[in-house]
Amino acid sequence: MKFDTIVAAATPPGTGGIGIVRISGPAAAAIAGQLVGALPAPRQAHCRTFCNAAGEAIDSGMVLYFPAPNSFTGEDVVELQGHGGLVPIAMIVDAAVAAGARPAAPGEFTQRAFLNDKLDLTQAEAVADLIGSGTAQAARAALRSLSGEFSQRITAIAEEVERLRLYVEAAIDFPEEEVDFLSDEELHATIERAAATFATLVGQAAVGRVLRDGYRVVIVGKPNAGKSSLMNRLSGEDTAIVTEVAGTTRDILREQIDIDGLAVELVDTAGLRDDPDRIEAEGIRRAREALASADAALWIQDASEHGDDDSRAALPTDLLDIPVLIVRNKIDLTSEGAGRDPQDDNKISVSANTGAGLDELRAQIGQLAGYKNLGEQTITARRRHVDALRRAEQHFVAGCRALHEERAGEVFAEELRLAHQALGEITGATSSDDLLGRIFSEFCIGK
Ligand SMILES: Nc1nc2c(ncn2[C@@H]2O[C@H](COP(=O)(O)OP(=O)(O)OP(=O)(O)O)[C@@H](O)[C@H]2O)c(=O)[nH]1
Ligand SMILES: [Mg+2]
Numbered sequence: 001m002k003f004d005t006i007v008a009a010a011t012p013p014g015t016g017g018i019g020i021v022r023i024s025g026p027a028a029a030a031i032a033g034q035l036v037g038a039l040p041a042p043r044q045a046h047c048r049t050f051c052n053a054a055g056e057a058i059d060s061g062m063v064l065y066f067p068a069p070n071s072f073t074g075e076d077v078v079e080l081q082g083h084g085g086l087v088p089i090a091m092i093v094d095a096a097v098a099a100g101a102r103p104a105a106p107g108e109f110t111q112r113a114f115l116n117d118k119l120d121l122t123q124a125e126a127v128a129d130l131i132g133s134g135t136a137q138a139a140r141a142a143l144r145s146l147s148g149e150f151s152q153r154i155t156a157i158a159e160e161v162e163r164l165r166l167y168v169e170a171a172i173d174f175p176e177e178e179v180d181f182l183s184d185e186e187l188h189a190t191i192e193r194a195a196a197t198f199a200t201l202v203g204q205a206a207v208g209r210v211l212r213d214g215y216r217v218v219i220v221g222k223p224n225a226g227k228s229s230l231m232n233r234l235s236g237e238d239t240a241i242v243t244e245v246a247g248t249t250r251d252i253l254r255e256q257i258d259i260d261g262l263a264v265e266l267v268d269t270a271g272l273r274d275d276p277d278r279i280e281a282e283g284i285r286r287a288r289e290a291l292a293s294a295d296a297a298l299w300i301q302d303a304s305e306h307g308d309d310d311s312r313a314a315l316p317t318d319l320l321d322i323p324v325l326i327v328r329n330k331i332d333l334t335s336e337g338a339g340r341d342p343q344d345d346n347k348i349s350v351s352a353n354t355g356a357g358l359d360e361l362r363a364q365i366g367q368l369a370g371y372k373n374l375g376e377q378t379i380t381a382r383r384r385h386v387d388a389l390r391r392a393e394q395h396f397v398a399g400c401r402a403l404h405e406e407r408a409g410e411v412f413a414e415e416l417r418l419a420h421q422a423l424g425e426i427t428g429a430t431s432s433d434d435l436l437g438r439i440f441s442e443f444c445i446g447k
Helices: 028-036 086-098 108-115 121-131 136-146 149-173 185-213 227-235 278-292 358-368 383-406 409-427 433-441
Strands: 006-009 016-024 046-051 057-066 077-084 215-221 253-259 262-268 296-302 324-329 347-349
Touching: 006 086, 006 108, 016 028, 016 086, 016 108, 028 046, 028 057, 028 077, 028 086, 046 086, 057 086, 077 086, 108 121, 108 433, 121 136, 121 149, 121 409, 121 433, 136 149, 136 185, 149 185, 149 383, 149 409, 185 262, 185 383, 215 227, 215 278, 215 358, 227 253, 227 262, 227 296, 227 324, 227 358, 253 358, 296 358, 324 358, 347 358, 383 409
Parallel strands: 215 262, 215 296, 296 324, 324 347
Antiparallel strands: 006 016, 016 077, 046 057, 057 077, 253 262
16 A cells, blocks of 8 residues: 655644654655754664754754654654654654655554554554543553454454354355254354353453543532532542532532542532522533533432432432432431442442442442453453444344254354454454544544
8 A cells, every 4th residue: 555654743732851753654764864864773763953944953853763664654654853842843844744744634643554454443443542541440451452452352253253154154055065063062062152252242342441431420419418528529639619508519520530440520510409599500501411411420419408309209300311329418417327228229328528338339330330340351442342242242143043043054154244244343354444534533643
């Protein structure tokens, strides 16, 4: 495949000790040569003065040359490491463009790495996931995906599916060989193993998905129930103002917490009530808006307030579409015990003041998110991976049913072909240009 030569700043815009400009493509060495003179030997750092087209010095720093194919993109790559400031970096990029390079589109370096078989699609996505990871656990999981662990698991099941299909197709095509696949015990054992692998993979990918995307939990309730106190206590920060005056919080406040590696964004809101003043009314509008993009809500109740209805039927209608934990707060003022309600899994008693019940609350939020710490097995995954895996599993299950119940070998083979195709979408073996365009456009420029 033939490409033009691209250039972009690889370090984020802003000031820093070093700013890196990366040039990749067949003319990378020639273009960089116009800026810095003779290139250093491959993979050796040398100091050079960087000049523009007029021959004026614009910066000085290290030059690194990575000839194809031993580079991130698989093409000739030159890295210019100058001083980290917006203006010097822009001047180096401009000089490279004047020398014949094209400014890179978002994700174009990684896209080239994918197209040159340096990375498969899940690995390319893991690059972005590692950069954007919200917790150390998410970063480690992204690194595992980047090293190819997720791809290897997908490729292994895809190969198993393909082997099963070819075996059954051969048996159908050459009946004279008299391979009776229907009573072949080894075939059935292999099918069972593959079914178990599918179930494990779907579970791992679902966990990897929340780990990557994080989980947004909105804290709502009546004024003074202790929403802000609870957010401060869970996050260990004093972000939200707490007073005994009902209607203290008016704007939306956010804090990120780490629940066993899962990045959870807590959103504190204005108390919902019927006769608010104008500022509070705007706060309530924002609270409702926050609910619309939430994964789950905590409905905070003041347990010391008598006559507060804690049944689910009493919840505001805004909470109908998302999972809700009913959190009974201020139990230090009552005789209520801390922790989960034995009658209702999604009701929990806590005290924001003493911290009682908060470990159970954290665990319950993790459970609601469908998250568990899978240790070394944790990879990051995206919604599209989970969707494709589920589709592959459905085809596999449908094929197996046809084989077992109707003895329909052709249907089995066709469903397995579709399962294999869905698995190929994950690693990029069978992806459309459209999908690729969408994935790489989400990257930042220079990656
Ligand atoms: N005893 C006790 N008091 C609490 C507890 N949680 C909060 N409070 C008190 O309840 C009052 C209201 O707390 P906030 O955290 O401001 O309540 P809020 O729900 O954010 O209130 P608004 O922002 O006004 O809607 C404060 O006086 C807190 O100190 C608790 O667990 N126990
Ligand atoms: Mg508040």
